[in-house]
């Protein structure tokens with residue numbers, strides 16, 4: 001979440017289209033946050049896609065394709081492992097984006113199994129919303145629902161390992177913590193020794 005994984009997926013699929021390869025793109029029907037018929041990144045890149053109810057539905061539409069893109073793979077269940085194996089065995093390039101951990105920080109099936117059988121893996125990291133460190137976890141801000149609750153920045157924030165473990169004790173978006181140098185400059189302008197004092201304080205001296 002917020003790591004740019006959908007953006008990266010779209011980039012790769014666009015390149016395949018530019019190379020005139022036959023591309024089919026899928027996403028789970030559960031994820032209709034932005035659009036039903038497009039994959040949309042947080043940075044508002046988008047590409048047309050087909051919404052599927054189950055992983056097996058991918059097989060119905062993918063037999064002509066050379067390249068298959070699947071977003072939010074964590075919502076398609078264990079069946080997706082078999083589906084990807086079948087497609088890859090048929091010589092197709094299969095690109096799956098998904099969350100590898102759930103909101104508890106536990107491996108989010110079927111992504112761990114897909115990581116194990118993939119030839120290539122790219123881990124994209126977000127930025128921790130508390131401290132600005134690289135973040136690989138998704139923190140759910142409100143106590144609500146089970147493992148699958150679809151939401152955006154209203155429900156989730158990216159966190160690093162440390163801030164994830166702190167839970168509610170870590171408070172998000174503290175700008176001084178996040179950008180220490182900039183905040184310092186705003187709060188207290190740096191003046192070199194011997195430099196003229198700002199106009200206002202000189203007036204006060206007189």
Ligand SMILES: [Zn+2]
Pocket residue numbers: 128129130131132133159160161162163164
């Ligand atoms: Zn952090």
